[in-house]
Amino acid sequence: MVRGFSLGSEAYEKSRPDYPDEARAFLTRTFGLGPGKTIVEIGAGTGKWTRQLCATGARVIAVEPLPAMRRMLRQAVPGVRVVARRGERTGLPAASTDLVTIAQAMHWLDAPRALEEFRRILRPGGGVAVVYNERREQGIRGKRMKALLDSYRPKRAWEYTSGRWKWALREDAAFEPLRLFRFRNRQLFDKAGMMDRYRSISFISALPPGRRAAFFRKLDRLLDEEAARTGSRHYTIHYHGKIYWTRLARNSGGVDRSPAPRRLRPPKTRSAPVAN
Numbered sequence: 001m002v003r004g005f006s007l008g009s010e011a012y013e014k015s016r017p018d019y020p021d022e023a024r025a026f027l028t029r030t031f032g033l034g035p036g037k038t039i040v041e042i043g044a045g046t047g048k049w050t051r052q053l054c055a056t057g058a059r060v061i062a063v064e065p066l067p068a069m070r071r072m073l074r075q076a077v078p079g080v081r082v083v084a085r086r087g088e089r090t091g092l093p094a095a096s097t098d099l100v101t102i103a104q105a106m107h108w109l110d111a112p113r114a115l116e117e118f119r120r121i122l123r124p125g126g127g128v129a130v131v132y133n134e135r136r137e138q139g140i141r142g143k144r145m146k147a148l149l150d151s152y153r154p155k156r157a158w159e160y161t162s163g164r165w166k167w168a169l170r171e172d173a174a175f176e177p178l179r180l181f182r183f184r185n186r187q188l189f190d191k192a193g194m195m196d197r198y199r200s201i202s203f204i205s206a207l208p209p210g211r212r213a214a215f216f217r218k219l220d221r222l223l224d225e226e227a228a229r230t231g232s233r234h235y236t237i238h239y240h241g242k243i244y245w246t247r248l249a250r251n252s253g254g255v256d257r258s259p260a261p262r263r264l265r266p267p268k269t270r271s272a273p274v275a276n
Contacts, residue, residue, distance in 0.1 A: 011205070013046040013072050015196035017133050017187050017239060019103070024052040026181050026243060031099050031127050033058045040097045040121060042087035042114070043105030045069050047076035049131060053101065054080060061097070063090050088113040092121050103131040111168035119174050119248070127247040128175065130165075133185055133239040141226045141235070148222065152215055154203055166244065175246045183241035191223050194235050 027033060037058040044050050044062035046069055053060045054077060063083045064070050070082055085091050087102065087109045100118045102109075118128055137145050170178050189197060198204055198219060207215065227233045 010072070011196045011199040013048075013076065015187075015189075015193060015200050016046075016048055016104075017185050017237075019049055019052050019131065019133070020183055020185055020241070021052070022183050023131065023181075023241060023243060024055060026183075027053075027099070027101070027129055027245075028056050030181075030245065031129075033099065037099070038097045039099045039101060040090065040092060042090075042100060042102040043108060044073055044082070045103075045105070046072040047080075049101070049103035050077045050080060058098070061092065063087060063092075088117055090117060090121060094120050095123050097121050098123055098126050099129060100126070101129040101131065104133065106130045106132075106165045107163075109165065111165040112172075115168060115172050115175075122248055125248060125250075127245060128169070130169075130244040132242050132244075134242060136238045136240055138238060140229070141222070144222055148215070148218055149198075149201075149204075152204065152207065152211070169244070169246065174249055176249055178244055178246050181243040181245065183243070185239040185241045187237045187239075189235045189237070191220075191227075191233060191235070194223055195219065197237065 031037075033039065033056040035057045037056075038061065039053050039056070039058045040061045040063060041050055041053055042063050044064045047062070050060060050062050050073065059081075061081045061083060062073060062077070063085055064073055065084065065086045067084075070084060073080070073082060083090060083092070087105075100122060106114075122128075136142070166178065169175060187193075187197070195216065198216075204212065204215060223235065226235070
């Protein structure tokens with residue numbers, strides 16, 4: 001599936017949703033971002049979230065392991081420092097950043113190892129913010145699209161959408177309890193745009209040519225039937241945007257003394273929100 005992101009990097013840049021200003025404004029308020037602060041973005045991809053981070057005025061370091069993604073990132077956000085490493089081992093100095101943030105990528109990491117690295121590079125009081133646009137297609141098309149995707153989803157991909165990383169972060173005593181900020185997002189596509197949107201999904205791009213062609217034939221037919229039913233050749237995808245955030249605990253023992261927020265429910269692997 002990593003190969004799928006490399007093959008689908010152009011489709012990713014063209015068709016993945018951006019992030020609304022309210023998401024950046026929330027992080028800016030919560031973590032006091034601005035000049036003099038440093039943000040490390042893990043799994044920066046083509047720079048969708050990086051652009052909003054740069055607008056805070058803070059120094060941004062983008063960590064991205066895939067060469068195809070890094071090329072597009074440098075074009076999209078010229079001048080940003082790009083580090084060719086994984087999130088579990090950034091190579092950055094200890095106690096050098098105020099915020100570690102990850103958009104659409106936390107499920108790709110080995111969460112316990114990544115959290116150990118985040119603790120290493122964060123300054124005292126620093127935070128972690130995990131951002132997701134979770135795709136919520138609705139109505140008849142949404143149900144049919146989910147069934148089509150699930151029929152091609154490899155076994156390993158269910159693990160990536162399970163949300164198990166939340167439990168690693170919740171159980172890490174070095175961090176305060178995990179909190180949640182919600183926002184909404186949406187995209188409007190024509191048929192070609194919808195094709196690109198699903199081409200950007202890693203396990204679709206990684207399919208063998210024959211199976212990939214079969215998937216897009218089925219998608220083409222599904223979209224035509226939807227257009228005939230609704231009388232419109234424009235398609236909307238809605239997203240539930242979420243920022244899961246926390247800070248390093250205030251004492252060395254990692255015990256938080258502030259009131260605990262509502263606990264997150266255990267992840268159900270096969271019914272988890274679709275974040276790819």
